[in-house]
Amino acid sequence: MSQIVENYRAVHGLRHYPAIEILEQPVASGRTRDVFRHPTDRSLLIKVNKSAPTPRRFFRRWSVLKAVRRVYKNVVPLRRELGEYSRMEAYEAETKRHLQRFSHLVMTDRGVGLVVRASRRLDGTLALTLRKIIQLGIYDKAIDTRMREFLDWYEKSGIVAADVHLDNIVFDETLDSIVLIDGIGDKTFIPLRAWFPIVNKLYKRSRARKIRDEIAYRFMDVTLRKDALRILLWIVGVSLGIDLMDGQLIDG
Ligand SMILES: Nc1ncnc2c1ncn2[C@@H]1O[C@H](COP(=O)(O)OP(=O)(O)O)[C@@H](O)[C@H]1O
Ligand SMILES: [Mg+2]
Incomplete structure (x- = not known):
């Protein structure tokens, strides 16, 4: 997953943020993600996929199909969501008026996190x-x-x-x-x-x-x-x- 962070940083010119540890319990939770308070900035939340980061051994044992499925379930949705935030950047404020403000991607001890403004x-x-x-x-x-x-x-x-x-x-x-x-x-x-x-x-x-x-x-x-x-x-x-x-x- 850290590869996506790097790709996105490269493609979309996102700033480089160091990996952070999330020590707290989630403040909210959906079907696929847990939502945490940002450890240092109260105005932000971090969204992390619920499934634990895949251990390396796992890759060697699993079939290509399962790997493809994992990419489709975890990576594709994240890429598409980021792609949409990035596309919306080009529009004026009115177009993104009701859209959650995306701040940046971060690597956490629980996997890749999407940092957004808390409503x-x-x-x-x-x-x-x-x-x-x-x-x-x-x-x-x-x-x-x-x-x-x-x-x-x-x-x-x-x-x-x-x-x-x-x-x-x-x-x-x-x-x-x-x-x-x-x-x-x-x-x-x-x-x-x-x-x-x-x-x-x-x-x-x-x-x-x-x-x-x-x-x-x-x-x-x-x-x-x-x-x-x-x-x-x-x-x-x-x-x-x-x-x-x-x-x-x-x-x-
Ligand atoms: N920016 C936000 N401000 C306030 N609450 C939020 C925000 N993002 C998510 N939440 C809360 O966290 C829950 C789960 O977040 P969500 O992004 O919908 O996760 P999932 O992808 O698992 O559905 C939401 O139903 C909402 O209650
Ligand atoms: Mg949801």
Whole structure:
């Protein structure tokens, strides 16, 4: 993996950063990566692949096919994601407005790490994903407006981001904006979306529609559950002759 770091440093003129040790436990975790606080800079996070770095012996024993699969699973997604950050560099601020800010690649004791800007809440904790915000029942009008802005941007900007869903979008309260923190780049075997802008556009349009529908469905689900409890309390209250909502006897 360190070869990719070197390649990228060479190709994209990334500065040389020394290898660092991450001593802390992850502050967040996804399906493929653990997310750590940067040991010296609180504004940054380091994303490292969950699978342990492959020992050298391993290479000799495994078949070529397995090696190819490993490259496809670990190296290709990282290259594609970095490629997209690098491509976006050429665009004006508007195009990358909702994109997580990539800082640099670093070699860590847990493998190659992607160093990015941390999105936060106003109290300093990590920003919540949209899924969490809806689950907690705090999805409100203000966040909905920001989400509409985000989906509009997602559809219209030139970004290639195929894996956009509610776990890969966070609400950064310090920026008062939605940020796409993952799913960047086209990770399919043949990257049609990256090659053909029209394919990308059509795909993003349908993805944005699915996300809108999912938000509406989840929001309704959470709201109905809350309302169902309220209605249940009301029915129990009426049958007992007490208004449980304000604790008063209904008729006196
Ligand atoms: N820039 C960021 N700011 C705040 N939280 C983040 C950021 N990047 C990732 N996270 C948190 O870490 C989780 C996992 O990160 P992610 O990049 O999606 O990993 P994976 O590739 O495994 O899905 C996210 O769901 C989110 O909660
Ligand atoms: Mg993710």
